[in-house]
Amino acid sequence: MVFDLIIRNASLPDGRTGVDIACDKGYIACLEPNISAEAVEVIDAHSMLVSPPFVDSHFHLDATLSLGRPRLNRSGTLLEGIALWGELKPLQSVEEIVARALRYCDLAVSQGLLAIRTHVDVSDQDLKTVEALLQVRDKVKDYIDLQLVAFPQDGVFRAKGADEHLLRALDMGVDVVGGIPHYERTMADGARSVRWLCEVAAERGLQVDMHCDESDDPLSRHIETLAYETQRLGLHGRVAGSHLTSMHSMDNYFVSKLMSLMAEAGVQAIANPLINIMLQGRHDTYPKRRGQTRVRELRDAGISVAFGSDCVMDPWYSLGSADMLEVASMGLHVGQLSSREDMRWCFDAVTEIPARIMGLEGYGLKKGKKADMVLLQAHDPIEAIRMKPNRLAVIRAGKVISQMERRVAHLALSDRPALLDPTDYRPQE
Template sequence: MLDLILRNCTLTDGRTGIDIGIEADRIVAVMPNLVATAGETIEAGGQLVTAPFVDAHFHMDSTLSYGLPRINQSGTLLEGIALWGELKPFLTQELLVERALAYCDWAVAKGLLAIRSHVDVCDPRLLAVDALLHVRDKVKPYLDLQLVAFPQDGLLRAPGGLANLIRALDKGVDVVGGIPHFERTMSEGAESVRILCELAAERGLRVDMHCDESDDPMSRHIETLAFHAQRLGMQGRVTGSHLTSMHSMDNYYVSKLIPLMHEAGVAAIANPLINITLQGRHDSYPKRRGMTRVPEL
């Protein structure tokens, strides 16, 4: 007796007329003409059955806020960060929850059932943190929402950045985030990576750091992130997001960097939609595309 059988499914490999048997939330049989009974049977009618889509990098605290308080005139990341800073004083928990829930409805309707969202922790009120923790609980029956404590204005650059991030983790945020390239100096950025990785290791948490979202080939915090992941034995628990400076690095240096990332078990999350829009804004010609080195990685 199975819990659920999906009848007459088409799979991503092209097979059709397939039955899928599920017991205790696990797939236990995939075959045509499955002979079994189940508590529930769903006729798929030959439609595609696939794993859900995953959005591995999102900012749900700023979703559906285009044009607030104004439109980004330069199209650059730095103006975008400045705009978010202008908007923060006018945020309310109610509006944050309302917009986030609206987005979650859209996501689930399109088959997107897992989202990792960064949430800004530099507002000492932690309004966005409280709002998205509420949203995470509310959507739990149908959407896996994982939250990253993200010091948007810099862990060391923003007053109280580290204290606020720790408060967010204490409230139940899942992942430790960072933005080393936004610190005041390269050395401060490297120090923020060390502090955050050690904090995550101490608490047994994952790390997902905005890293080197820049056109500057000398922005090399991913190297530091890989070093600390390896040093602290965090293989498989650390991610570098964006990594756009890699599009401007020379091949020789990258031939060293990628093996270091592999040794440290550091994952890479490319964000093509946003980075091909934001990056290369200071270029005349040739214009860089703003993507990390996806084929090599």
Template sequence: MFDLIIRDANLPDGRKGMDIAVSGGLIAAVEKNIEAPAGEEIMATNRLVSPPFIDPHFHMDATLSLGLPRMNVSGTLLEGIALWGELRPIVTKEELVERALRYCDLAVSQGLLFIRSHVDTSDPRLVTAEALLEVKERVKPYIDLQLVAFPQDGYYRATDGVASLNRALDMGVDIVGGIPHFERTMDEGRLSVEALCRIAADRGLPVDMHCDETDDPHSRHIETLAAETVRFGLQGRVAGSHLTSMHSMDNYYVSKLIPLMAEARINVIPNPLINIMLQGRHDTYPKRRGMTRVRELMDAGLNVSFGHDCVMDPWYSMGSGDMLEVGHMAIHVAQMAGVEDKKKIFEALTVNSAKTLGLEGYGLDKGSKADLVILQAADPLEALRLKPVRLAVIKGGKVIAHTAPRITTISIDGRPQAIDIGLDYIPRA
């Protein structure tokens, strides 16, 4: 007898009418017509069942702080950094914990059960690290939260930036971050990349670096990051986030850069919502949108995953915790509207992000952890188009959130009285 069986499910790989059996918190079988009893059964009825969504790049210490202490009037990256610099010295641990927990509630409702958050270490008080380490433990039963020691004001540029980052790592923050393009000079940026990769190698930790989040085509710290990754033997353990300068780089230089990144097995994390909102601010027309070269990086075999980055904070006044919204925007700005393109975008929100985070037991194979999301859509393409209701969110084989399907009732003679937008509007041959 199984603990749970989800029946008649469509899977992201195209299989349809599959049953998923769960026992002891693990997937015990994925087959058609499983003839066995179960403590609970859920009818998916030809809807998509996916592993949970993953956000590999977020700032949970700043989330839901929109308007504190004031609004970002210009909407620029630099004013957002300055605004956060005003809030950070007066923020309390209690406030940080409360906001982060509220965001985690939202994340669960969206089927987002794995998050990597950057933790600003520029304030020597390190209340941000204290707060998010507490949150990490409190949400552990339902969200896997990874934390990055992130020197927002610069590893060398910030007062006590070096000491504060090392203290955060000593406290238990488990990933080394950086922001080389925000150091005072290009050379100090290069030196910070070298120093931070050395720390990661010495401590046996991964690296996740804000890298070249700028329109400047001469900001080339990703080149240094790839080289230092190889030098310190960190291949596959390093992520370069944003990489927006690649949008503006010379094509010949990029033809050298991408193979170097592939050699280092860099994980690439664009953030479509934020990148196109904040980049190109000094342009008139034509106006650059600033997202990195997603298609070219994928074609070169690099692991590309997408981050939400911000939700209602000094940098971004929008956001919903919905990774499908992120993928929806990526389709548009990367101009990846083909069927296979969309499948790759969906994978960037799920399996690619799992690789970035180094997750074990993630997926829909027998023996994987029974972490699942049932969506009111038939397949990944429909999910990306509709950003549908998460009908059920399952962690370790137990339903931890559920939402009623979105059904519209209409009163028009001769037309259907109820419309399930996730199933009734799929084009059929």
């Protein structure tokens, strides 16, 4: 038999080495050492890491790459970012949003990021962002799994008509119900929004992903309401709370109760390390809070926790590069996840775990799964997080859709090697 593609001598995230991966008709047909077959295309991995694609379970594609338009966020704060986004919305066209989003998708492919859950602002009557990202979802469907969340950025009850706009967005084909309860006018309205949005999701058979308690206020406890409504409506495994930063300020007794409720309801958590380390704690002098939710504690309580990137070059965050390994690295550092097991888990938090949260079908490096994968210039997940390596090959449905050259330095030093490969520096084990 002649396969479409064979990757030979690969290392896998689970520690296996010397593995061949044969791809046929868009799927993994065989995954074992020394496959004795031919292929139309053969890639020698040279013992480098082959990973399933990176997954970003929390992003804002409608605002990405808009940095500087109509002005810069001078304070760098969350609230100025929201105000700036409000200034940009009436100025931008559907065509502009589509063009920016597609440029970002090109960048994502080059980084091996082939699945994105993006929140789409549905606060305005014209729903330009929804129209634009529905077009983008269709344009990139052959190489990126793009999941859209109906997100009422200005509050589903705070902004006039936002509840109606959200329902229209879902009718247009948006995939997931979103919310932002801590931005409603009162705590009571926030709780009311969680209840209504979960009821909408239950009625329509949809997933839920809410911006929840993105605040330093320990009394912002909408995640408790989200866990309750998940349990009440039987939405187990279909609900995620994103950000959850108020948990870093809550007392430990309440958090212990809260995590138990989340685990019981099957509520999942998505932390956004780059953004929250930048935006949270702005009212603190010293000591200054880290900003990230309690990643280790949530994980250890049996809750699925993923890392998202949130923003790249937009009103809230002027940096970013679509590199989920940068996100994993920040999450690792902020969460002090420094054991070997913890660091390997951080790699899972930008691959396997968000894929499960999004419900991606056919994801993973197993026989019968989709032939989507990334060849990295690294030997293992920890080295990948440390090095942020080149993506030597990005593969979708068994076809190479992006390639990079190996990163090698040419040295001109007396009595030293002429070439330096950064992967030569490895721990002694």
